[in-house]
Amino acid sequence: MKIYVRHGDGELMCPSFRDFQNLYRLKFVAPDDLVRRENSTRWMRAGDLPELRSMHLYDRSGRLRTLTYLLWAMVGVFALAVVVQLFLTLSHP
Numbered sequence: 255m256k257i258y259v260r261h262g263d264g265e266l267m268c269p270s271f272r273d274f275q276n277l278y279r280l281k282f283v284a285p286d287d288l289v290r291r292e293n294s295t296r297w298m299r300a301g302d303l304p305e306l307r308s309m310h311l312y313d314r315s316g317r318l319r320t321l322t323y324l325l326w327a328m329v330g331v332f333a334l335a336v337v338v339q340l341f342l343t344l345s346h347p
Contacts, residue, residue, distance in 0.1 A: 255270065255271055255291055255292055255293070256268065256269060256270070256291070256292035257270075257271055257273075257274040257289055257290070257291060257292070258289065258290050258291075258292070259274070259277075259283055259287055259288070259289050259300070260287060260288040260289070260297065261283070261284065261287040261288075266283075271305070274289070275305070275306070278300060278306055283300050284300065284301075285299060285300050285301025285306075286299055286300070286301065287299070287300045288300070289303065
C-alpha cells in the first residue's frame with residue numbers, strides 16, 4: 255500500500271508502509287507531517303497513525319529523564335568531592 259506524505263517542500267510517495275516506517279524512523283518524516291494511504295482521501299498527522307505511536311521516536315520524556323539522571327549524578331559526584339576534601343582538610347591540621 256502506498257503512503258503519501260505532505261511536508262514543507264511538497265508531497266512524497268512511499269511505495270510501501272515499510273518504506274514509510276523507515277523514513278519515519280530516520281526522522282525524514284516528522285510527526286506533524288500529513289499522511290494518507292492510497293485508498294483514502296483523508297489526511298492525518300503521521301504521529302497519529304496507530305502503527306507509529308509505538309515507535310516513540312519523537313518522545314522527549316525519555317531524553318529529559320536521562321538528562322535528569324545525569325544532572326543528579328553530577329550533583330552526587332560534586333557532593334562526594336566536597337566531603338572528601340573536607341575530610342582531608344580536617345584530618346591533616
